[in-house]
Amino acid sequence: MRALLIGSGSRGDFQPMLALAVAMRRAGHTVTLLGSPVFQGEAEAFDIPFGPCGRDAQALLAETRQQTRTPLGFVKTLNSLIASEFELQMAHTESRVQGMDLVVGGGATIAAHLLADAARVPYRYIGYTPQILPSSYHPMLMVPLTRSPRWLNRLLWRTSKGFYNRLLDERYNAHRTRRGLPRDEDIFGSIFPREKTLLACDPELIPAPPDLAHVPQVGSFALPDDRPFPPGLEAFLSAGPPPIYVGFGSMPDDDPGRTTRLVHEAAKKAGVRLLLSSGWSGLGGEDLGPSVHVVGPVSHGLLFPRLAGSVHHGGAGTTAASARAGIPQLLVPHAFDQFMFARHVHQRGLGPRPIPKGALTLERLAEGLRALASDGPMRERARAAGESIRSRDPLRAAVSWLEGALDTAR
Helix, strand or coil: CEEEEEEECCHHHHHHHHHHHHHHHHCCCEEEEEECHHHHHHHHHCCCCEEECCCCHHHHHHHCCCCCCCHHHHHHHHHHHHHHHHHHHHHHHHHHHCCCCEEEEEECCCCHHHHHHHCCCCEEEEECCHHHCCECCECCCCCCCCCCCHHHHHHHHHHHHHHHHHHHHHHHHHHHHHCCCCCCCCHHHHHCCHHHEEECCCCCCCCCCHHHCCCCECCCCCCCCCCCCCCCHHHHHHCCCCCEEEECCCCCCCCHHHHHHHHHHHHHHHCCCEEEECCCCCCCCCCCCCCEEEECCCCHHHHHHHCCEEEECCCHHHHHHHHHHCCCEEECCCCCCHHHHHHHHHHCCCCCCCCCHHHCCHHHHHHHHHHHHHCHHHHHHHHHHHHHHHCCCHHHHHHHHHHHHHHHHC
């Protein structure tokens, strides 16, 4: 099989598709991977052919840092960029679809379905959360509500789908017309096709609701990354009790120095060692003493089992990595589906009560850090969940599902 995989968006959108690309290549398939230009080196490290698709996600988040300080600001900013991102993805993807047997989208991939349709190539989508699909049990991921009634969720989905269909209608259907395709009245449903989606998220964390029970849910994808730790990290891990990881991934921060100081003071107050991930916001950047070590990108699969716990933004990838490692986690949601992941982690007793980024204070964070380090029952529940998650092979299941999709299309 010749497959084109597309993981547009941030690291959390791209890395699962990189893991899938590696698994498909090991199964004997020929794979090309597209994503934000910032991840070219990541793909090359695993010898996966790579091409750019869409904007540089890291540069974009840096440029819009002031506008994305709140969940509403995040949504407004992204909505203003969707049409131009769609055009850029069209330009980057069209020539790549030719000669492929299958196109697979993940994350913020919004042009691939149209191009696959025009080339008469089967298309499938990988979702990292059930919130990517309409359900009466949750609103769409742009809406930071986690306990809304089912009637309101249905209304929110109808309104949200209508908004995005109108937002893309002129550009999207103009491209379809130029390629001899009929008009599409449900653009959102075509981009995120309910009957052609596989959920790559763990039921121990966020199970598919009853009205999505027909959608296969195989578990989250873990990149088999055994690259060694950067200099100094191994020495820090061995120098004392397991530290607690704090990092907010791709999320921007309008004052990373202030956040660094807050996290540092909370760790001192809680009496824990701290492993601080700089992330895309650039946390760290100063001498924080021997009980703190600052790291950049590092294999979560190797690192997290050696930690006492993690504090993070609630992105699908970091949440899954913490759960797979069997460690408790405190979520600090910033936007999107992070709020729903935060609710489910706490509801299942796998972490303390979440703290939204806008409500993050020294006292609340210190209390959460103490709970991660000392709550025995919570730590046992996290350990048991990790065992259950590790017992599955979601990448093998996903490859089989994609092979079956190709067989069905023949």
